[in-house]
Amino acid sequence: MNEVVLNANSDGVTVGTFDGGGAQLTAVSNLIDTSAAPREYVAQVFTPSKTGTYVFGLSKSNQDTVLVVYSGDFDPFTPSARAIILNDDADGAGAGGVVMNNCGINAMRCPKITMNLTGGNNYSVVVTSYLPAQTVSDGVNFYVFGEPVLIGSSSIAETVGTSIRLDLRNVITDFLSYSDLQADQAVERHISKMDRLAKTVTKNQSDVMDENQPNFMFEANDDRIELGLEGDIVLNEFDRTTTIFSQSFSHIRNKNKNSSTNGRLTFSFERLLNREVTLGNSIGVHYNKVQQKFPGEAKNSHTAVSFGTYRIKNISPKLLSEWHLRALFGDGEVKSANTDRGWQSTFQTQAFKVGNSILGRFKTNIHPQNKKLRSIEIWPKFIWNYGIIKAKNLNSLFKTGSNQNEVNVLASDVKVFDASFGPILKFRNKNKIKTFLGDTLTISPAFQYSRIKAKETTLKRGALLDVYFSNESDGMRTAQMRFEKSNLSTGASIWAGFNLKF
Structure with missing residues (x-):
């Protein structure tokens, strides 16, 4: 289980206000209601390590809070976009042995959500208030129970x-x-x-100096495909000293679909x-992309x-x-x-x-x-x-x-x-x-x-x-x-x- 405190000073947390939720925020559909005053929010990104069922929520806050989960990032200018699920009140019980405190007047005002998440995908959790114009950036205790997750900028x-x-x-x-x-x-x-x-x-x-011609190369196997060009040019040979300019280029594509382009230019004095x-x-210049x-x-x-x-x-x-x-x-x-x-x-x-x-x-x-x-x-x-x-x-x-x-x-x-x-x-x-x-x-x-x-x-x-x-x-x-x-x-x-x- 992961448990962290989210406030304005937390690593990776974004804090601000958004216009939506109406007079009482109880459902995702309320997020498009701009009839009431703006709401303050605390947003955090987390990434589940594996696909499975996760339980997450709040164990402590100073206000009656609401928890909203988004797919990807939260946009405060369109608070209803990519919203998946919202919870206002729960049963007052935590998960995984978390110690519950009050959210506002009692623990039942602490939101809790159980849902299936896809491993490796990014989700955003937004903590806001049930009523408009309330303060939530002074700190809330957020927990996640399930497989290990990467929270905030740690991911x-x-x-x-x-x-x-x-x-x-x-x-x-x-x-x-x-x-x-x-x-x-x-x-x-x-x-x-x-x-x-x-x-x-x-x-x-x-003594006759042989010239090395440029070479074109193609290589393919079950792990990668490589195209390349390489060659040497003898610039000068005097008194048993040789100056050589070498160049090489390759393009490699691996089975994990990563591809790399590599180029090298080298002067050798032997x-x-x-x-x-x-x-x-030798002295050389290298480029990798x-x-x-x-x-x-x-x-x-x-x-x-x-x-x-x-x-x-x-x-x-x-x-x-x-x-x-x-x-x-x-x-x-x-x-x-x-x-x-x-x-x-x-x-x-x-x-x-x-x-x-x-x-x-x-x-x-x-x-x-x-x-x-x-x-x-x-x-x-x-x-x-x-x-x-x-x-x-x-x-x-x-x-x-x-x-x-x-x-x-x-x-x-x-x-x-x-x-x-x-x-x-x-x-x-x-x-x-x-x-x-x-x-x-x-x-x-x-x-x-x-x-x-x-x-x-x-x-x-x-x-x-x-x-x-x-x-x-x-x-x-x-x-x-x-x-x-x-x-x-x-x-x-x-x-x-x-x-x-x-």
């Missing part, structure tokens, strides 16, 4: 807090995903440089220190800048390690699409990410009589990442009619840890025939573990199997299929994607 605060956490989760997971993409591309460039340097030594050839080490730094349907319809946006550093080192001729650190600083906003009972919140974000990957390279030559395969390469790979994002300087407001109030919102940090391990098996075409799918078939099984901690902790353990085609010259994946099984689902997830050069 708004919970909705805003959930929306912010969803936005933070989208930002940090996108940041980790893009950071991994940047790390993978840096490792590929490092390997390519090592191979080219080996050729210059053995064959006395000049230098081959010697034949074993590549050192790089979410069309939210759950937990409520809203629009979320976030812009940020990021700074990073990474180091790739050949531990041995067949083993290399990559470390990277990245930080992100941004501004976010979440805003409801509900114009009747709107809310919005602005905040600043700080995110940090650290990651490491260990990659081995083992090559087996195929018998010369094999006319199709030249070699099979085995790349064992282990990856782990940790990221955290915080929201600071929150400024949250909600508006009901012409009233605007501040909301105290607590948005917990979002922390993510993930790790995966598995071999990457590459089957190289003997004649390097470049087809639409490419000259290399890759099969990559892996075991994955993820831990996402926001208000609650989500653990995910599963197995992955990636199968894709690519070209050995640039490593670009042309077509890919993934099979995934985790402890969070009863079935398996299957998705397919492809890239096109243009």
